[in-house]
Amino acid sequence: MENASKRTDAATVEQPREGPAWPAELMANANLPFRPTDALVTTQNPPDFDWPFVPGADRYRLELARDAAMDGGALVSAEPVINFYNFPGPLEEGTWFWRVRFHTPEGGWSAWSETRRFRIAEGSVPFPVPPIDEMLARMETAHPRVWTNSRELAAFRERRLHGAAKTVFENARASVLARMDDPLPPDPTFPYMDRSISSVSPEWVKALQDLRKYADTTLDHLLKAAFVYLISGDRAIGEHAKAHLLNFASWDPEAATRFDINDQVHRAVAYRSAIAYDWLYDLLSPEERQTVQDMVRTRIAVLIEHYLDRQPIYQYPFDSHGWTIAGYIGLMGTIMLHDIPEAEAWVRRAVPAFINLLPPWGGEDGSWSQGTGYWQWSSGSNKELMDVLLSAGAIDAYDKAFSRHEGLYPIYMFPHGSPTGVFGNDSHYLPDWPSIGLLNRLAQMYGDPRLQWAAEAIGERTVSGLQDYFYGDERIAPRPPADLPKAKWFEATGLVAMHSDLTDPERISLYFKSSPYGSYSHSQADQNGFILHAFGETLALKGGYYDYYNSVHHRGYTKRTYSANAITFDGRQGQPIDDFDAKGRMVGFASHPAFDAATGDAVAAYRGGELSRALRHIVYMKPSAFVVIDDLAASGPDGVSFEWNLHADERLTLDPDGGATIEKGKAGLQVRLHGADSRGSKASVETRFLDPEGAEATPVAWAAGMSQMHATFATPKTNAATLVATLAPYRLEGGAPQTIASEEREGYLRLSFEGDAVLYVRTAPAGAVVDTGADGYRFAGAALAVHGDSLLLVHGTRVERDGSVVFESDAPATAAWGDGRLSASADCDVALSLAVPGEVALCELVTGRELSADGHPAARLGSQGVHWTATPGRLALRLEQGQHAYRLDDAPLPGPLAPVTLPTEIDGAPGETTLEAWLDVDGGRLAWGRLALKAGKYEVLEAPAGFAFARHGRIGRGALGSSEPVLLRGEPGLLRLRRVGEAGETR
Known part of the structure; x- marks a missing residue:
């Protein structure tokens, strides 16, 4: 049905009486939800408007206003005959409120929906959608219309x-x-x-x-x-x-x-x-x-x-x-x-x-809820119509916010060098030709050198598909994403990625999911699950295979919560499969050069009601350790046995000191469980794929004969538990897991890491204040990390240091600050204050745009999402719901640096290669370029400490192309290579 509508002046419309409520069954399951979601910050102007389809409704009334009460009447309105609408012209930037009601011939007008808020960010991109009559009139009448x-x-x-x-x-x-x-x-x-x-x-x-x-x-x-x-x-x-x-x-x-x-x-x-x-x-x-x-x-x-x-x-x-x-x-x-x-x-x-x-499975941040496998296929399908609408003259759908931000999804969730994809069906695929083609198209449409580099880092430009004829622009000079933070929270889909590096294919990466899209379609029942990759290997993996949709193995094992690195209870009970309402929520995130953190709330995903709390906090203590904190509670008086699940591809060994070691290829992962609630857990390892009834669900088709190892750590029955696990990835050759010292103290754990970093984890009941005694800290929150002068509070409200309040908020927040940076988030609007050294200026982290402290607080909050004031030694902020990242000092912004000369010696012949260089977001230098070679197999005889091949990492021997992409962090030094064979030789 076409989106026929009329825009109306609210002053001329008789306001209908309060009518029947919206049917409750339309508020759940896989119905079209209300969008913009409440508190959305959008760069698309105007955003898309959607609401549940009401059977029997003959029209709807959509109203927008600048005040939450909407008592001044609608400034903008429309009466579409279908349950979605795009305005044909832009709106003013700033905060808006919207509501909708439906009309039926029998019952008249319904009650209004809940009023929801959204903010059109400053510098938004127009995306007016003309009426369908206008689009039809624009369309080509002659042939061809496809691609040209x-x-x-x-x-x-x-x-x-x-x-x-x-x-x-x-x-x-x-x-x-x-x-x-x-x-x-x-x-x-x-x-x-x-x-x-x-x-x-x-x-x-x-x-x-x-x-x-x-x-x-x-x-x-x-x-x-x-x-x-x-x-x-x-x-x-x-x-x-x-x-x-x-x-x-x-x-x-x-x-x-x-x-x-x-x-x-x-x-x-x-x-x-x-x-x-x-x-x-x-x-x-x-x-x-x-x-x-x-x-x-x-x-x-x-x-x-x-x-x-x-x-x-x-x-x-x-x-x-x-x-x-x-x-x-x-x-x-x-x-x-x-x-x-x-x-x-x-x-x-x-x-x-x-x-x-476009698209149902993602949001304006460019992310994809069904995982990397189906992103490849579905994103390509989306572009088939997008490209035809463009060539036929109807509309440029690449101006949508999702499309403009889509390239960030593969950069963070499916980067070059990934040993597998993550989350959802078909996640066994690696970045390859579909990613290259999609990144080339996005780089072309937005002139984005970072996406051009991301495509080249996967492999040479694809020339096998017909779209490759016009996908890509070889004139765009590639540049690594040096200006981007190394961690990201995709709010629309509840996904978090934490990386040691965005450019190194042998990076350490943890992926975390707590998604509002449930376990429906190609998603699985893995809320609050994580996946860990390191040094080019899959270490803590998502168990099971997608041999084919709804196979005995897929339905009986792969879709299930016990196949994820997630929490089950009482004999592998978990979240239901094929349930859109088995949702998770990411409720906190912070990223800082010293540490990252995220909090997922999966209690709603356990639909049986047996759990009353299912919070998982993950803290990345950089550069090479993660801490997983599960704050769990049962609903019934008899309690449950909580089960902490862990999966590996090849070798998983239970260790006598309460944990496990995983080894795969050239990497290992040491897992240790800490604290009183973990003691007494019963550890077991299973090599079979068992369905809910305990029958073997063996993979077939392409996955026939494949195997994995599955560990479970099950607590005694209890009403509540705080389970704390450390994960330390390391190289098997010449490496060792980071030493992590664990001390159990009254109401908290003290975890000490290399480099004098400390993490305090609350084990006392929620709401308790942790006093670290001689260490000098008191805090209200799930955890507190300290590294030098930088602090991280996880899901908390207060931090004191040596008797002085250094952080305070009026609602639970996750925040990291120090060294001129602040990253903070909350699940609602929040007021916070923190101690700062000297004078500060507030600038957006990535863009460097300075945010004014002048003007009325409500007006500033409504226009830029933050109002702040500073007094000597103190910064006070009012932040809207969601995530925020700021610079507090005048440190240089990411940008170009002088070129770097890399001396080389290839088969004894001296030379040099000039590399471009940038200052990255954390203040380090990143250089990149291409090495001219005769294609073949090479042995690396000598290389600078920060050198890597963009596609291969730090290899000792391997096949290199005639124009091989390289990376250099830190100071240059001699690169010596010796050719040892032709590219196709296998000896």
Whole structure:
């Protein structure tokens, strides 16, 4: 349904009486939620507005105002006939409030929804969405419309003469020419059309995989041939492509490629044929065009019935296949507009919803709730319609906040060198060609050198996909993300990444999840779970495999909480699977050069009500130790046995001193449990994959025969527990885990780390004040970290040092400060104050923008999210809900430095390489560049201490390319290499 609406002046509208409440069942499950979420800070102007679809409603009233009471009337309003809306013009920056109500012919107007707040940040990017009539009028009437149009076609064809586009074109042409004499592919068959076996059996899945491979291979050939014709005008190849297109149009839509056998094959035949139709349009006779149009019309009718009629995507947006299909409906409608009469209705129904909801699985911070595996596939699918809407002249959806920030997701959650992905199905995939292509496209659209570097750090530019013809801009000079902090909280999806380095592929990384997206679709029941990578190895991993969707192994093990490094109880009971309301919440985060911290609250995910508290705090004591603190409580009087789960890929050994050691490849992880509540835990190791009933759920398909090790530390039955674990990753060769001294004291643990850092962990009941005695600290909070003059308070309200209050807040906050930095967050608006040395100025950490202390407090809070005042030795701030990071001194901002010369000796020949350099966000120097070599295998004979190959890390021997990316931290020194073989040799 199109988003028909009218903007109205509130003063002219009769205010309806208070009516029926919003149905409670619409506030839960996988219904479209209210957006903007309360307290959202957006850089998109205006943001997208959504609310639950109400069956029977004929219209809605959306109102916006600048005051929370909204008693002055709406400044902006609209009455759409569907449950989403995008305004056609920008709003004033600053804080807004919004509400919505629905209308039914029988009951009239409903009560208002809850009033929610959002703030449009200063420097926001306009994203007005014109009415669908205007977008339709803008769209191309001629062909082609996919990736180019009649005005730009000549320039688009010129790309084939240079660079990566030339390689893409030549590869596609050679592939087509090699198969010019092949017979047309026959309509495929499927052995289980009678559904004589289960659709989740291995046999059915194998037959589907064979069907998809056949369809994808033949359709890929069609698109390559049509594309080569579009670019070259080669008549023979065009006729070859046309023959294939008409052959696909002859396939029986009720046979093996029917929707209910496999929706992915059904949709692929339709939308890829539509793309080929667009590119071959001038070769097709009217009768041939009609043949293809009839096929598309027949196949798309089934898609519309499922995802716009029966289960509309704007009512239930969290359907992975449904979301993708809605995009393809919009794509086919855009292609067939003016050719098929019904195509206009396809566009009206699908395109506004796609623009508004893009994407259901993420938010304005660019993150993806279903994990790195499905980010690769779904992000690519999203761009198929985005690119066509752009080339057809409708709208540039790359201006959406999600798209503008999307590149941050792979930089933090799926960086180059990752030994696996993280969270969700298909997380076994490593960063590879999908990431390279997506990063190249994003770098191109925003001119972002950091994304260009991130793509190059994974590998050379991809030239295998047709999109690679126009994805990327080789003129953008790559630059590492030196200006970004090394940790990030993605608020929209409840994900946190903590890294020792963003650029080194052998970084230490911990990933933490407490997500509002539940365990639905491709997400799993792993709220408050973590994953730890170090030195290029997966150490603490997410257990289980995604052999295929809903397999015995996937459903019985991989989806379950006990397969995660998370908390279960009383015999592996955990969070329910396939439940959108099994949610977690990330309620605190801070990042500082000395330490990072995050707090997840997963109590709502344990839907049985057995737990009344399930907080997990994770503290990164930099550079090489993590502390996991679980604050747990049972609801019933008899208590429960809490279970602390840990998973490894290869070797996991229980240690006699209360912990475990994991080894994988060249790295190890020492895990130790501390404190009274951990003593007496029963430790066990399991090598089988057991389902909830204890039966073995063995992986099959590609994961057949694979194994892992699973440890559980189970407490005696108790009503409450504080479980404290330290995790120390280390290199097996020449390394050792960091020494961590543990002292148990009255009401707290004292953990001492190398470099004089100390972490105090409260073990007394929540609300107790911890007094560290001779150490001089008193604090109210879950933990307090100290390193020199820098402090970190985790989920607390007060810190005293030597009798003086150095931090105070009026609500629980997580904050790190010292050395000219402040990072703070809270789950609500919060007032805090802290002791500071001398005078301060408040500047945004990343941008360096100075934040004024002048003006009315409410006005400043409403415009910039903070109001602050400073007196000698004291800084007071009022912060809006969410995360904040500031500079408090005049230290230099990240920026370019003088180039660095790296002396080299390659096979005895002296030389030098000039590297570009930047001052990074923590005040260190990072240099980068490319090393010119004869491609082959090399041995590293000597290297500076801070040297690494961007793609390989600190290798002793390995294959290097002719232009190998390198990194250097610290001072340069001689790099000596010796060539020991050709790149392809295996000796």
